[in-house]
Amino acid sequence: MVRRTSDWRDELGRWLKPFLDRLGHKARRQMCPLYVSGLIGPGDRKSIQPMAKRLALGECDQLHHFIAAGVWDATPVETELQADKLVGGDDAVLVIDDTAIPKKGTHSVGVAAQYASALGKTADCQTLVSLTLARGEVPVMLGLRLFLPESWTSNQARLKRAGAPTEYRTARTKPELALAEIDRVIATGVCFGCVLADAGYGLSAPFRRGPRLAN
Secondary structure, three states, X not given: OOOOHHHHHHHHHHHHHHHHOOOOOHHHHHHHHHHHHHHHOOOOOOOHHHHHHHOOOOOXXXXXXXXXXXXXXXXXXXXXXXXXXXXXXXXXXXXXXXXXXXXXXXXXXXXXXXXXXXXXXXXXXXXXXXXXXXXXXEEEEEEEEEEOOHHHXXXXXXXXHOOOOHHHOOOOOHHHHHHHHHHHHHHOOOOOOEEEEOHHXXXXXXXXHHHHHHO
């Protein structure tokens, strides 16, 4: 049986509702389902203009504002996911990794020439430290934290123009970001048996010591 477009969008809306309630602003609650449906729906181009056209939004200003004026604190939405109830436990693992988003331009926060895991080479991109809670074959994303390279943290005026909150303007390595995130998820009561990370983190002695001390 072929499912009508309206059916899956209605189902998506029902699934998103508890997360939308956490977004606060009415305009953000309206735009979020449209943006998510544009990402997972048909069409190869996932940038704002082609998605707005496929969604019949007319002008793309509202969708662009939803992305450009994004909320930095994702804690309310992450809390609603309740990952610990889904896959937490002594046999669960916390996986630390990098996620790279290839991106051009100079205005998006954190874009710089750095290793892009999605491309397997150095390229202009944003890099995020990712935390995933997994048990068996089921992974649940716990958090994504933007890494700011030295080309950004050394230019406070640039960070201010880009709207980066004050607490994000201090230089931190990716292992330092990861350790802060591990402390955060432990404080929220997430249960796991061990931390897994690739060599980029494992080569950092403070990172190797940190999770054991935290647990």
